[in-house]
Amino acid sequence: xxxxxxxxxxxxxxxxxxxxxxxxxxxxxxxxxxxxxxxxxxxxxxxxxxxxxxxxxxxxxxxxxxxxxxxxxxxxxxxxxxxxxxxxxxxxxxxxxxxxxxxxxxxxxxxxxxxxxxxxxxxxxxxxxxxxxxxxxxxxxxxxxxxxxxxxxxxxxxxxxxxxxxxxxxxxxxxxxxxxxxxxxxxxxxxxxxxxxxxxxxxxxxxxxxxxxxxxxxxxxxxxxxxxxxxxxxxxxxxxxxxxxxxxxxxxxxxxxxxxxxxxxxxxxxxxxxxxxxxxxxxxxxxxxxxxxxxxxxxxxxxxxxxxxxxxxxxxxxxxxxxxxxxxxxxxxxxxxxxxxxxxxxxxxxxxxxxxxxxxxxxxxxxxxxxxxxxxxxxxxxxxx
Amino acid sequence: xxxxxxxxxxxxxxxxxxxxxxxxxxxxxxxxxxxxxxxxxxxxxxxxxxxxxxxxxxxxxxxxxxxxxxxxxxxxxxxxxxxxxxxxxxxxxxxxxxxxxxxxxxxxxxxxxxxxxxxxxxxxxxxxxxxxxxxxxxxxxxxxxxxxxxxxxxxxxxxxxxxxxxxxxxxxxxxxxxxxxxxxxxxxxxxxxxxxxxxxxxxxxxxxxxxxxxxxxxxxxxxxxxxxxxxxxxxxxxxxxxxxxxxxxxxxxxxxxxxxxxxxxxxxxxxxxxxxxxxxxxxxxxxxxxxxxxxxxxxxxxxxxxxxxxxxxxxxxxxxxxxxxxxxxxxxxxxxxxxxxxxxxxxxxxxxxxxxxxxxxxxxxxxxxxxxxxxxxxxxxxxxx
Numbered sequence: 001x002x003x004x005x006x007x008x009x010x011x012x013x014x015x016x017x018x019x020x021x022x023x024x025x026x027x028x029x030x031x032x033x034x035x036x037x038x039x040x041x042x043x044x045x046x047x048x049x050x051x052x053x054x055x056x057x058x059x060x061x062x063x064x065x066x067x068x069x070x071x072x073x074x075x076x077x078x079x080x081x082x083x084x085x086x087x088x089x090x091x092x093x094x095x096x097x098x099x100x101x102x103x104x105x106x107x108x109x110x111x112x113x114x115x116x117x118x119x120x121x122x123x124x125x126x127x128x129x130x131x132x133x134x135x136x137x138x139x140x141x142x143x144x145x146x147x148x149x150x151x152x153x154x155x156x157x158x159x160x161x162x163x164x165x166x167x168x169x170x171x172x173x174x175x176x177x178x179x180x181x182x183x184x185x186x187x188x189x190x191x192x193x194x195x196x197x198x199x200x201x202x203x204x205x206x207x208x209x210x211x212x213x214x215x216x217x218x219x220x221x222x223x224x225x226x227x228x229x230x231x232x233x234x235x236x237x238x239x240x241x242x243x244x245x246x247x248x249x250x251x252x253x254x255x256x257x258x259x260x261x262x263x264x265x266x267x268x269x270x271x272x273x274x275x276x277x278x279x280x281x282x283x284x285x286x287x288x289x290x291x292x293x294x295x296x297x298x299x300x301x302x303x304x305x306x307x308x309x310x311x312x313x314x315x316x317x318x319x320x321x322x323x324x325x326x327x328x329x330x331x332x333x334x335x336x337x338x339x340x341x342x343x344x345x346x347x348x349x350x351x352x353x354x355x356x357x358x359x360x361x362x363x364x365x366x367x368x369x370x371x372x373x374x375x376x377x378x379x380x381x382x383x384x385x
Numbered sequence: 386x387x388x389x390x391x392x393x394x395x396x397x398x399x400x401x402x403x404x405x406x407x408x409x410x411x412x413x414x415x416x417x418x419x420x421x422x423x424x425x426x427x428x429x430x431x432x433x434x435x436x437x438x439x440x441x442x443x444x445x446x447x448x449x450x451x452x453x454x455x456x457x458x459x460x461x462x463x464x465x466x467x468x469x470x471x472x473x474x475x476x477x478x479x480x481x482x483x484x485x486x487x488x489x490x491x492x493x494x495x496x497x498x499x500x501x502x503x504x505x506x507x508x509x510x511x512x513x514x515x516x517x518x519x520x521x522x523x524x525x526x527x528x529x530x531x532x533x534x535x536x537x538x539x540x541x542x543x544x545x546x547x548x549x550x551x552x553x554x555x556x557x558x559x560x561x562x563x564x565x566x567x568x569x570x571x572x573x574x575x576x577x578x579x580x581x582x583x584x585x586x587x588x589x590x591x592x593x594x595x596x597x598x599x600x601x602x603x604x605x606x607x608x609x610x611x612x613x614x615x616x617x618x619x620x621x622x623x624x625x626x627x628x629x630x631x632x633x634x635x636x637x638x639x640x641x642x643x644x645x646x647x648x649x650x651x652x653x654x655x656x657x658x659x660x661x662x663x664x665x666x667x668x669x670x671x672x673x674x675x676x677x678x679x680x681x682x683x684x685x686x687x688x689x690x691x692x693x694x695x696x697x698x699x700x701x702x703x704x705x706x707x708x709x710x711x712x713x714x715x716x717x718x719x720x721x722x723x724x725x726x727x728x729x730x731x732x733x734x735x736x737x738x739x740x741x742x743x744x745x746x747x748x749x750x751x752x753x754x755x756x757x758x759x760x761x762x763x764x765x766x767x768x769x770x
């Protein structure tokens with residue numbers, strides 16, 4: 001096992017009816033800004049339930065946080081908070097709303113130009129407004145970690161930051177609040193959570209059986225419940241397990257003490273930036289191709305993955321690896337997320353353009369051993385066609 | 386899945402050489418009391434390493450915290466802290482030292498008679514001195530939870546308390562610090578961690594596959610590494626995994642959202658109180674007998690346990706349950722912890738005496754369904770003979 005640190009102070013309040021708990025979770029004298037995305041939180045009653053729980057507190061709203069939350073939008077929330085002297089933030093939504101709220105929380109207090117927060121990856125954050133979350137979309141794990149990804153439209157930039165100051169104080173996870181999600185968002189969430197686990201698991205062995213088995217447990221659970229989450233949108237048990245698995249997939253625990261890859265995410269970000277695909281769509285395209293191209297470096301873990309997650313026990317090593325990758329691809333397809341560039345109308349001419357972007361962004365040494373150069377990324381992208 | 390709350394703010398610093406990190410983890414101006422047990426921390430160099438890391442800070446020592454930490458001893462530490470105006474505690478040891486330090490931390494600040502802390506199970510704790518831990522014995526999980534068990538010799542009482550104010554600020558887990566532990570303590574730690582998992586896992590299904598697989602992963606890991614931890618005391622990988630598995634076994638995570646039993650612990654406490662057996666010895670005696678007697682109520686989970694932890698897939702239901710219980714018993718014996726009353730010189734006359742104590746302590750409705758009455762406890766105890 002590698003040396004590690006693990007710290008995660010977010011309080012989780014999980015279950016049906018738990019939004020009412022906001023009455024106690026939010027300080028009684030707080031002046032609250034509720035941040036959310038589009039109108040779905042208004043239409044499906046979640047916002048009303050939240051505001052009822054907040055009772056007599058001063059509550060203002062900030063709507064319109066986008067799917068890739070933008071600096072430009074978020075700075076308007078910062079303005080509102082400063083102007084109205086608000087002191088507690090409540091994110092109601094999925095990963096984008098929560099990521100955006102983290103940036104707002106850090107920017108309100110920030111002494112210099114808030115864009116520095118992103119340019120320095122969060123290193124210069126000294127404090128942040130306290131905030132909580134009401135999760136409505138299981139996917140990113142942002143509700144229980146200290147990371148955030150923010151875009152700046154004017155610069156066509158998408159940057160991430162992290163800081164111990166932007167852990168949510170609490171996150172309310174009520175699975176019933178996901179019943180009305182569109183199928184595509186649920187499917188994307190399943191794929192996103194699955195690939196989060198794979199980035200932290202499918203590397204090379206370091207003698208960390210607890211972390212391995214936790215990761216495998218999450219993968220097996222997502223395999224079981226992914227299709228059910230689509231087929232039975234109001235099945236409490238299925239949605240509860242999807243929610244908890246997605247939170248566990250990226251709260252720091254399964255990645256503590258093991259190597260991490262994240263090349264699929266880095267390549268995927270470039271695809272989203274260039275072609276506007278959903279984040280999860282890019283992951284579903286890149287991961288199977290990457291596993292195939294990296295089968296030598298990842299051999300031991302690929303065989304373990306084949307045996308423990310997919311119960312593939314016969315055939316040569318390469319046959320078992322082939323089968324495990326095929327099952328992974330088929331799983332993504334089974335929840336309706338396509339896994340080839342061609343499915344999204346992207347052709348071979350995209351490859352050199354994406355390579356140029358990876359190079360421009362310094363992504364020339366990716367992966368758990370930092371040995372994935374542009375030539376290898378090119379082969380991965382060609383295998384995505 | 387049941388509704389749940391999960392909160393655990395303890396920072397874990399894990400790995401070889403991590404004691405040096407105390408230099409940054411402890412506030413620079415802290416006046417520190419280092420609490421420990423017997424002379425082993427002095428003899429094996431851990432205490433010297435700790436004090437070297439603390440550098441120029443004011444550091445005092447408090448030695449002599451016992452295996453079942455006593456109110457009487459701990460109140461001497463409270464005196465010393467008040468007299469010397471110390472403001473940060475550092476527990477160096479295993480579960481007893483950490484449990485004791487939690488009590489001291491809460492008692493120093495406590496307005497009334499500190500014994501009330503235990504009489505009210507921690508409910509009246511309003512604050513506590515900050516403290517950290519340097520773990521030397523993987524077993525109880527106290528390094529990453531907010532619970533503590535304290536004895537008061539004058540009253541022959543052993544009471545537990547819990548409070549969010551007594552989470553360790555940090556815990557340093559350096560597996561090399563366990564190399565010199567006596568075999569018996571290592572074996573006890575393996576059994577203790579295993580039974581902690583079982584108390585939260587082996588109940589009845591509530592549709593919580595993540596928690597189930599996490600628990601099974603810990604059990605499988607303990608089964609693999611338990612005998613190795615004894616055979617190769619200075620194998621870093623083995624000791625690291627034992628340490629992390631034992632911490633994970635009781636930090637609240639695997640028990641979140643599922644029923645919990647704890648009858649084995651409650652009965653075990655009475656055996657320790659009456660006959661002085663090690664805590665883990667009592668668990669190793671009671672658990673196999675309890676699983677056997679509770680096979681109807683626990684049938685589904687026993688079959689799942691047989692299949693997933695022990696790979697027992699053939700035979701009738703009862704045959705598979707028999708085999709799983711036999712494997713459990715054999716595992717405890719394989720690390721040298723005996724599993725029958727007779728092995729410790731305890732005869733049938735103990736049964737009515739223990740039942741009387743359970744009754745005197747109100748333990749008349751134990752287990753995950755609170756349906757384990759004294760008649761059932763008697764059958765369990767008879768099955769321990």
